[in-house]
Amino acid sequence: MSAGLCMCGSGKKYAVCCGPLHAGRNARTCEQLMRSRYSAYVLRLEAYLLHTWHPATRPARLNLENDQTRWLGLKIHSREDGGPGDGVGWVSFSASYRSGQDTHTLTERSEFVRLPEGRWVYVDGE
Template sequence: MKAGDACPCGSGRRYAECCGRLHEKGENAPTAEALMRSRYSAFVLGLADYLLATWHASTRPAELDLSDETGTKWLGLDVKRHQQQDAQHAIVEFVARYRVAGRGHRLHETSRFVREDGRWFYLDGDIDPGSSAA
C-alpha cells in the first residue's frame, strides 16, 4: 500500500498517517478503537505478524495463517461503538463487510481489549448471531 492511499480502516485519513504508523513504525495505538481499526487494516493487507503481536498472550493463537483469506475482498468497516470501561479495559463493536467468491458477508462483533504496560491488545470478541452471508 502506498503512503498516500486512503487507509483501509475507513477513517478518511491517509494510510501513512493512520494505521500505517502502527503497522510500519511500531507506534502504539492510543485507544482500543485505533487498535481495532489497525487490526482490520492488517487483515485487509495480510499482516499476520501484526495481528499476532496485537493479540493478548492469554488468547493469542500459536500461529495465524491468512492464506485462506486470499479470496476475501474486504469492503469496509463501520465502528458502531467504542466504550472505555476503565483505564485498562474497553470494548469496540463493529461491522466489517467483505466478499468471498462474489458473495457478500458481514461480520458484526463486539471485541474486548485490555491495556498492559501502556499498550492495547485484542483479547477476544463475541460475534453477533446475525452475522452471515448478505
C-alpha cells in the same frame, strides 16, 4: 499504499492513520487498535495481528497467505472506555467482506485490554 486513504474508514491517509501502528507505534485507544487490526487483515499482516492479540487468547497462526477473503469496509458503531487512561475497552463494529462469490458482514463487540507496558491488545469478541 502510503499516499492513499486508509482502508479502516477513518478518512485519513494510511501514512498518518494505521501505517505508523503497523510500523511499531502503540495505539492510543482501543478503537485505534481495532482500526489498525482491520487494516492489517486487509493487508494480510499476520505478524502485526498476532503481536496485537492478547497472549492468553492468541492463536499460533492465522494462515492469511492462503485466505481468499476480500475485506470491503469497516464501520465502527461504538467504543466503550478504551481511552488513553483506561485499562479495558470495547469496540462494536461491522466489517463487510467477500468470500468466493458471496458478500457477508461480520458484526462483533471486541474486548481490548492494556498490558502493563501500556500496549493495547485484542482479547476476544462476541
